[in-house]
Amino acid sequence: MIFLDYLYNLPNATSGLDEILIDTATSVTGLIPLLLLFVFFVVFLGGVGLQTKRLGTADYPLWSVVASISTFLVTLLMSVKEGFINITWLAVVIVITIFSGVWLFLDRKITEV
Amino acid sequence: MLKQLATSFLLIILFTVAIIGFAVNFASDNDAEVDISDDEMITELNTDLETDLSNLGEDSESTYKSIIESSVEEGETTPSGGQFALNPQDYLSATQNIVKVGYVKIFGGGGGFAVFLTAFVSFLGLLLILAVWKAWIGRSPD
Numbered sequence: 001m002i003f004l005d006y007l008y009n010l011p012n013a014t015s016g017l018d019e020i021l022i023d024t025a026t027s028v029t030g031l032i033p034l035l036l037l038f039v040f041f042v043v044f045l046g047g048v049g050l051q052t053k054r055l056g057t058a059d060y061p062l063w064s065v066v067a068s069i070s071t072f073l074v075t076l077l078m079s080v081k082e083g084f085i086n087i088t089w090l091a092v093v094i095v096i097t098i099f100s101g102v103w104l105f106l107d108r109k110i111t112e113v
Numbered sequence: 114m115l116k117q118l119a120t121s122f123l124l125i126i127l128f129t130v131a132i133i134g135f136a137v138n139f140a141s142d143n144d145a146e147v148d149i150s151d152d153e154m155i156t157e158l159n160t161d162l163e164t165d166l167s168n169l170g171e172d173s174e175s176t177y178k179s180i181i182e183s184s185v186e187e188g189e190t191t192p193s194g195g196q197f198a199l200n201p202q203d204y205l206s207a208t209q210n211i212v213k214v215g216y217v218k219i220f221g222g223g224g225g226f227a228v229f230l231t232a233f234v235s236f237l238g239l240l241l242i243l244a245v246w247k248a249w250i251g252r253s254p255d
Contacts, residue, residue: 072132072136076136076139076140076145078147079139079140079145079146079147079148079149080143080144080145080146081146082146082147084147085147086147087147087148087149087151087152090136090147090149090152091149091152091154091155091218092218092219094132094133094136094149094155095214095215095218095219096219097132098128098129098132098211098215099212099215101124101125101128101129101132102125102208102211102212105121105122105124105125105128106121106125108121109117
């Protein structure tokens with residue numbers, strides 16, 4: 001049997017699920033940002049798709065705000081323990097949430113906001 | 114149109130303050146390891162916006178006070194407009210500030226963004242050339 005070297009350090013599986021996640025996130029740095037991207041697009045595309053199916057059109061700015069707030073909350077939960085995200089990603093998520101708000105409020109008429 | 118823009122800008126400012134405030138308080142309440150208040154730029158933006166909002170409140174109060182305390186002489190009219198009598202520049206500059214911080218946070222202030230911009234403009238140029246070429250040979254530019 002041939003054993004190949006792993007491309008990353010295997011997580012220490014003896015110290016709990018948190019540590020496994022943090023070790024994985026440390027070894028594979030793209031994991032957490034891509035996970036957040038996944039959360040965003042599941043909500044955004046899911047909402048837009050279902051609304052289009054029901055109404056024929058979709059409210060893109062509103063779904064963008066809902067998706068970014070969902071991502072924002074997941075990011076905040078990750079910020080409690082060190083190792084999941086760094087402050088740069090947290091700032092980017094906050095900025096994307098704010099930009100979604102800018103899009104939403106500029107999209108609305110005065111009677112709709 | 115102006116009222117609509119002023120309302121939009123005001124709500125954008127309130128939304129930004131709410132989001133940043135929530136993040137800061139979440140970190141403070143839960144003793145979070147990654148705290149957004151360690152980020153200088155976002156903290157500065159939050160402080161600036163709170164100052165802007167406070168100024169906006171004082172200005173609208175003084176405008177309103179001047180309306181209710183005004184007396185109408187024969188042949189005169191009262192000033193009106195409430196908070197919308199303010200200069201919309203206040204709202205605009207705060208919104209510009211929000212967008213500027215966002216731009217720097219996402220794309221960075223450095224030359225890295227120039228690469229993206231060059232690629233994007235090249236792509237637009239390519240689309241333009243294709244459209245011109247298609248129109249030239251008689252096909253639909255779409």
